[in-house]
Amino acid sequence: MKRLTVIVGLVCSGLVVLAALVSLVWTPYNPRRVDPGHKYAPLSWTHLLGTDMQGMDTLSRLLVGAQTTLVVGVLAVAIAAIVGVPLGIFVGMGHRFVGEVVARGMDILFALPALLLAILLAAATGASVGTATIAIGVSTIPIFVRMTRAATLTIMNQDYILAAQVSGTPTPVIAVRHVLPNIAPLLGVQAAASFSMAILAEAGLSYLGLSAPPTTPTWGRMLKDANIFIAPTQAVIPGIAIAVAVLGFNMLGDGLRDYLDPRLKEVR
Amino acid sequence: MPLLRAAARRLAIFIGTVVVASIVIFLIVQALPGDVAQTTLGMGATADAVAALRERWGLDQPLAVRYGQWLVGMLHGDFGSSYITGASVVSQMAPRLAVTGWLVGFSVPLSLLVAWPLGLVAAMFRRRWPGAVVNALSHIGLAIPVFFVGTVATIIFAVNLGWFPANGYVTLGTSVSRWASHLVLPVASIVVVQACFLARYVRAGFIDVLTEDYYRTARAVGWTRWRGLVRHGTRNMATSLVTVVGVQIASLLVGAILVEQVFVLPGLGTMLIQAVQARDLVVVQDVVMLLVFAVLLLNFVIDMVYMAIDPRLARGGRG
Amino acid sequence: MTLLAIDDLSVDFGRHHRPALDHVSLLVDAGQRLGLVGASGSGKTVLASAVMGLLPDNAHLTGTVRFQGRDLTRLPDAAFSRLRGQDLTMVFQEPMTALDPTMKVGRQASEVRRLHTRCSAAQARAKVDEIFTRVGLDPVSQIADAYPHELSGGQRQRVVIAMAVMNNPSLVICDEPTTALDAMVQATVLALLVEELDRVDAACLFISHDLDVVSSMCDDVAVIHGGRIVETGGVDEVLDRPRHPYTQGLVATARIDAVGPGQRLPVIDDFSSTSDLVQAASEQCDTPAPTRQDR
Numbered sequence: 001m002k003r004l005t006v007i008v009g010l011v012c013s014g015l016v017v018l019a020a021l022v023s024l025v026w027t028p029y030n031p032r033r034v035d036p037g038h039k040y041a042p043l044s045w046t047h048l049l050g051t052d053m054q055g056m057d058t059l060s061r062l063l064v065g066a067q068t069t070l071v072v073g074v075l076a077v078a079i080a081a082i083v084g085v086p087l088g089i090f091v092g093m094g095h096r097f098v099g100e101v102v103a104r105g106m107d108i109l110f111a112l113p114a115l116l117l118a119i120l121l122a123a124a125t126g127a128s129v130g131t132a133t134i135a136i137g138v139s140t141i142p143i144f145v146r147m148t149r150a151a152t153l154t155i156m157n158q159d160y161i162l163a164a165q166v167s168g169t170p171t172p173v174i175a176v177r178h179v180l181p182n183i184a185p186l187l188g189v190q191a192a193a194s195f196s197m198a199i200l201a202e203a204g205l206s207y208l209g210l211s212a213p214p215t216t217p218t219w220g221r222m223l224k225d226a227n228i229f230i231a232p233t234q235a236v237i238p239g240i241a242i243a244v245a246v247l248g249f250n251m252l253g254d255g256l257r258d259y260l261d262p263r264l265k266e267v268r
Numbered sequence: 269m270p271l272l273r274a275a276a277r278r279l280a281i282f283i284g285t286v287v288v289a290s291i292v293i294f295l296i297v298q299a300l301p302g303d304v305a306q307t308t309l310g311m312g313a314t315a316d317a318v319a320a321l322r323e324r325w326g327l328d329q330p331l332a333v334r335y336g337q338w339l340v341g342m343l344h345g346d347f348g349s350s351y352i353t354g355a356s357v358v359s360q361m362a363p364r365l366a367v368t369g370w371l372v373g374f375s376v377p378l379s380l381l382v383a384w385p386l387g388l389v390a391a392m393f394r395r396r397w398p399g400a401v402v403n404a405l406s407h408i409g410l411a412i413p414v415f416f417v418g419t420v421a422t423i424i425f426a427v428n429l430g431w432f433p434a435n436g437y438v439t440l441g442t443s444v445s446r447w448a449s450h451l452v453l454p455v456a457s458i459v460v461v462q463a464c465f466l467a468r469y470v471r472a473g474f475i476d477v478l479t480e481d482y483y484r485t486a487r488a489v490g491w492t493r494w495r496g497l498v499r500h501g502t503r504n505m506a507t508s509l510v511t512v513v514g515v516q517i518a519s520l521l522v523g524a525i526l527v528e529q530v531f532v533l534p535g536l537g538t539m540l541i542q543a544v545q546a547r548d549l550v551v552v553q554d555v556v557m558l559l560v561f562a563v564l565l566l567n568f569v570i571d572m573v574y575m576a577i578d579p580r581l582a583r584g585g586r587g
Numbered sequence: 588m589t590l591l592a593i594d595d596l597s598v599d600f601g602r603h604h605r606p607a608l609d610h611v612s613l614l615v616d617a618g619q620r621l622g623l624v625g626a627s628g629s630g631k632t633v634l635a636s637a638v639m640g641l642l643p644d645n646a647h648l649t650g651t652v653r654f655q656g657r658d659l660t661r662l663p664d665a666a667f668s669r670l671r672g673q674d675l676t677m678v679f680q681e682p683m684t685a686l687d688p689t690m691k692v693g694r695q696a697s698e699v700r701r702l703h704t705r706c707s708a709a710q711a712r713a714k715v716d717e718i719f720t721r722v723g724l725d726p727v728s729q730i731a732d733a734y735p736h737e738l739s740g741g742q743r744q745r746v747v748i749a750m751a752v753m754n755n756p757s758l759v760i761c762d763e764p765t766t767a768l769d770a771m772v773q774a775t776v777l778a779l780l781v782e783e784l785d786r787v788d789a790a791c792l793f794i795s796h797d798l799d800v801v802s803s804m805c806d807d808v809a810v811i812h813g814g815r816i817v818e819t820g821g822v823d824e825v826l827d828r829p830r831h832p833y834t835q836g837l838v839a840t841a842r843i844d845a846v847g848p849g850q851r852l853p854v855i856d857d858f859s860s861t862s863d864l865v866q867a868a869s870e871q872c873d874t875p876a877p878t879r880q881d882r
Contacts, residue, residue, distance in 0.1 A: 124300040239416035247411035481684035490672030
């Protein structure tokens with residue numbers, strides 16, 4: 001069962017990464033080539049996944065769309081981790097007052113999900129991949145803070161930390177040399193899980209037109225632009241792509257967690 | 269009264285959080301680079317015209333003054349007027365609030381109603397195939413975006429079967445049956461996703477109950493496996509679910525905005541998206557503030573409810 | 588007349604079949620009070636759970652448990668549930684957690700009545716009031732209206748006992764019913780238990796590690812060690828002239844007054860020859876393994 005999770009996760013996420021890589025060097029057609037003669041082409045050997053309302057090749061756009069998905073996901077998780085992990089370690093090692101301030105800040109962020117943040121940013125500066133990435137990244141920070149803080153707290157109770165403290169090792173050195181390496185596996189699991197959530201959020205934002213500009217193919221926008229009365233498959237295809245990507249990274253995270261968490265392995 | 273003091277402290281934190289949140293929202297919208305007046309008038313506009321518009325909207329005043337006016341206005345129920353249409357934001361919001369209200373109001377209880385049996389079965393059969401199936405379903409359900417669920421539902425039940433309208437909205441006052449039929453697919457779409465989300469927490473809650481002594485007692489006095497779990501597990505599971513509801517509301521908010529777009533419902537989300545497209549900053553600022561306030565308020569209420577329940581559970585349940 | 592006949596019962600847990608009970612056979616006659624004595628981890632609680640049909644679902648069971656002639660191990664849950672709480676009841680060790688924290692104790696008790704007897708809510712309530720009064724829960728109406736956390740440990744255990752004797756059962760399994768209570772409360776609760784067992788004329792399988800308690804209230808005793816019954820007989824006979832080395836150890840370690848000043852206190856290992864391996868394995872299984880916190 002666990003092995004199945006990992007395999008499915010690897011296959012699904014691998015497909016998405018592969019699609020993005022392939023699209024860098026090759027796509028069946030130019031994903032932006034408008035072909036009024038072949039609007040709403042059905043699935044066929046010439047257009048494997050058909051064409052959209054402007055005659056653009058769906059497979060080509062799907063492959064290119066994987067790029068946006070992955071780039072936004074990677075950058076958003078990076079933002080969340082770069083801000084959230086040090087903050088979490090700091091709070092976990094630090095004193096009460098700082099913890100309280102950070103906790104209140106996280107409360108506010110919690111009430112501002114990625115979508116609302118993206119809406120605010122888009123209203124202020126115009127929608128772009130950048131605003132979408134920042135919005136998703138910032139709204140993911142609390143998850144990293146919470147997880148890092150909890151993990152740090154348990155590690156701070158270990159004897160070797162006490163030994164280091166007693167021997168006068170400076171706190172930042174303890175953080176980097178002892179705490180960080182010990183929570184790294186957990187961070188990896190969290191990153192994978194957050195990555196799948198970021199993909200889901202990005203799809204929603206591009207569906208609402210709050211991400212990449214209309215000229216850039218994204219899965220969310222392909223779904224939004226599809227005419228479900230004339231060519232419903234054109235809506236289903238990008239939808240499945242989103243689901244496969246989200247599911248893939250999610251299961252990868254789950255599988256990783258089971259693999260890395262020795263406590264769970266022991267019990268039956 | 270330590271309880272009262274804790275409640276007062278919570279209230280203070282809540283008010284403080286709302287104020288800070290309003291500052292954050294205000295600053296993001298008003299202080300980030302990007303000149304609304306210039307954008308509204310277009311690139312060709314003369315500097316004079318832009319300056320005149322800025323003055324008319326009050327944008328020439330210092331940020332602190334503008335923030336103060338906004339905050340004081342909201343406290344009096346005056347959310348300002350749209351830059352674009354000049355209409356009062358409150359009058360625009362009222363009918364849209366009703367649409368979103370129906371959507372959320374139906375979705376929350378229904379998703380709980382669906383999640384409950386799913387979680388129950390998944391917990392009871394956690395080591396056998398029905399548990400695995402429910403688990404897999406909730407995994408998949410979480411991976412499918414709500415707008416995709418809505419789109420597929422439209423394709424099947426509106427376009428192909430013609431059972432329900434594909435989109436649009438009719439007010440309750442116009443026609444009850446048409447109002448209902450326009451809400452079925454949007455609500456169902458949200459419920460599918462939310463139920464998958466909640467089912468995992470329901471399952472975890474019931475699994476906890478299965479290991480509790482009082483469940484063993486219930487079995488020992490003659491409750492069957494299932495009826496004992498339903499009877500003595502549901503309420504105990506629900507207390508652990510209370511904390512999740514806050515998370516659920518926040519995610520429901522997002523779901524509602526997306527679903528309103530799928531089904532072209534004239535709710536708050538649609539209003540928000542239209543305002544963003546028109547760069548109608550006042551409307552964006554107000555609606556986001558309203559939504560954030562709603563989430564914070566709900567979390568505050570949940571905190572209070574939990575504090576009321578907690579002393580009992582803390583002493584009685586975990587002894 | 589034999590009420591409960593456990594025959595060749597073995598239980599093990601999990602995929603690796605960690606053993607907990609090893610070919611256990613035991614008889615309980617109607618009205619008999621049988622003490623089951625053993626150290627923690629010897630399989631006492633597993634045995635009780637096996638008879639009640641409340642083993643965790645990763646347990647594997649072989650052998651038979653005949654109660655009033657019916658083999659309980661083959662009884663479907665619905666039929667078994669009609670028996671539990673009616674003819675076969677149980678008093679647990681932990682009064683603090685044995686009651687549903689979200690339900691008033693009066694309601695929990697009246698459920699026991701209504702699950703097995705066709706009666707109105709008022710009739711069930713009257714029965715609860717009667718039994719609560721009998722077990723010394725006073726004032727009844729106030730206690731019936733209380734949530735478990737509002738009662739003391741002794742009061743809660745009285746509630747649990749009331750629930751166990753509510754339907755005049757023929758067998759009550761008591762799993763260390765007083766261990767978790769204060770020494771003062773222990774004696775009164777124990778006396779109450781004996782009184783109630785006499786009143787409803789029920790047999791009792793009394794599980795304990797306390798030889799004094801067992802000798803004071805049981806007719807016969809069975810000693811369990813490492814998942815095996817090592818000795819059975821009349822209480823006086825077994826405790827005065829223990830034959831099995833483990834029982835000898837048990838008796839000797841319980842008699843602190845027999846140890847002279849300066850003498851080393853005896854420990855079980857001085858007497859027991861059973862391998863530590865069996866002991867360790869059974870220790871793991873006595874309490875059901877914590878269920879994994881699945882997500």
